[in-house]
Amino acid sequence: MRDDRPLLPSSPGFWRSPLRGPWFTSVLGTVLLVGITVLFVTGLVSYAAYNPDLSPVNDQTPDKGLLGFYLFAWPTGPVWLYRLTQGVHVTLGIVLIPVLLAKLWSVVPRLFALPPARSLAHALERISLLLLVGGGLFEFTTGVLNVQLDYVFPGSFYPLHFYGAWVFFAAFVAHAVLKAPTAVRNLRRHVREEGDLVAPRPDAPTVSRRGALALVGGGSLLLFLTTVGQSLGGPFRRTALLAPHGGADPGGGPNGFQINKTAAYAGITPADTHQDAWRLVVTGRTGTVRLSRADLLRMPLHSSSLPIACVEGWSTADQWWRGVRLGDLAALVGHDGDPPDVFVESLQRHGAFRRAALRANQVADPRSLLALYVNGETLSPDHGYPARIIVPAAPGVLNTKWVARLTFGDL
Numbered sequence: 001m002r003d004d005r006p007l008l009p010s011s012p013g014f015w016r017s018p019l020r021g022p023w024f025t026s027v028l029g030t031v032l033l034v035g036i037t038v039l040f041v042t043g044l045v046s047y048a049a050y051n052p053d054l055s056p057v058n059d060q061t062p063d064k065g066l067l068g069f070y071l072f073a074w075p076t077g078p079v080w081l082y083r084l085t086q087g088v089h090v091t092l093g094i095v096l097i098p099v100l101l102a103k104l105w106s107v108v109p110r111l112f113a114l115p116p117a118r119s120l121a122h123a124l125e126r127i128s129l130l131l132l133v134g135g136g137l138f139e140f141t142t143g144v145l146n147v148q149l150d151y152v153f154p155g156s157f158y159p160l161h162f163y164g165a166w167v168f169f170a171a172f173v174a175h176a177v178l179k180a181p182t183a184v185r186n187l188r189r190h191v192r193e194e195g196d197l198v199a200p201r202p203d204a205p206t207v208s209r210r211g212a213l214a215l216v217g218g219g220s221l222l223l224f225l226t227t228v229g230q231s232l233g234g235p236f237r238r239t240a241l242l243a244p245h246g247g248a249d250p251g252g253g254p255n256g257f258q259i260n261k262t263a264a265y266a267g268i269t270p271a272d273t274h275q276d277a278w279r280l281v282v283t284g285r286t287g288t289v290r291l292s293r294a295d296l297l298r299m300p301l302h303s304s305s306l307p308i309a310c311v312e313g314w315s316t317a318d319q320w321w322r323g324v325r326l327g328d329l330a331a332l333v334g335h336d337g338d339p340p341d342v343f344v345e346s347l348q349r350h351g352a353f354r355r356a357a358l359r360a361n362q363v364a365d366p367r368s369l370l371a372l373y374v375n376g377e378t379l380s381p382d383h384g385y386p387a388r389i390i391v392p393a394a395p396g397v398l399n400t401k402w403v404a405r406l407t408f409g410d411l
């Protein structure tokens, strides 16, 4: 028999899958409508959690301009706030990958449709689709690379992902508004499958449309089950087969929870942190004091049960930290009762996260500590010995390790 398959993907007859059609595309589109909206909102929230408008050192996207209109002072409670918002952002982003790919597959014949533009309106619609598809692939790719590989793109991940999100979401909103009426119609009634997505000469089906959806959903479920453990922490971490690996092995015992950057990586040596060498320099309204670890241990010590939640999506269950309240350190240098912001500097000499600014509400929270112990044991070198910051509800980056200097004052 002669194979009469057209050679060019611009001919409708080239596309043979009997699965393509308005119903299949609309179901996937509706899932993405909800999912991508949640991704966008949790992404914006993640940026706000850095308190970028407090100090340039917190701001990974300093040229944001008007796009930072929504920023707000990040709260200190509930303590699991950033665990939740960022866990949802990263887990959902990964879970939606099969849905995104299936959606693109379902509409791929349109990519090749000729003529490229029938009218000005049609031309504009196709350009917006370019931004939509390009933006979507860009956001998912940069996100996954940042989580999995500690990033490999030229330029900083943060501005690329941030600006990409605005471009993508603008195209996404335009697309959703244009297509929503059609999608609702396609989903509600049992309309006949017709239109440009339906193959005019389909091959024999090997799976039903519902079966194909189940396959996509199964893929997402598998990704969910192998990812979410990194955000749940504790015993669930072992189920996170897809979580990034190759990080430092935290080992067991009280300090046996996830390590982001090790002391060795940060260039912190035992000579730097030795009791004869290390001093905490605290500056404020009344001047500067220098404290050894022994001096700090003579101050009132307090405990807080707080997690570490990284922008990469992993987080720890609550750890039991013990140390000096940031508010007490502020009081030591003349800020009694109503502490101001604080600028925190690490012993670390290079690297993006060696400095951070904390807002007054974070300093004032009685759970915010300069931690000296964790889970009943002295901090390990990799978790920030001799002293590290721990603040409720804040992203991991603000929990500076190997602290050397605290400067209190309005930033």
Ligand SMILES: Nc1nc2c(c(=O)[nH]1)N[C@H]1C(S)=C(S)[C@@H](COP(=O)(O)O)O[C@H]1N2
Binding pocket: 257, 258, 259, 260, 261, 266, 308, 309, 310, 311, 346, 347, 348, 351, 353, 354, 355, 382, 383, 384, 395, 396, 397, 398, 399, 400, 401, 402
């Ligand atoms: N000095 C310094 N502190 C730092 C970092 C760093 O690179 N340098 N990384 C931060 C980030 S991104 C996270 S998620 C937490 C992780 O803390 P942990 O390694 O104790 O789990 O430390 C924070 N403190």
Ligand SMILES: [Mo]
Binding pocket: 260, 309, 310, 311, 312, 396, 397
């Ligand atoms: Mo982090």
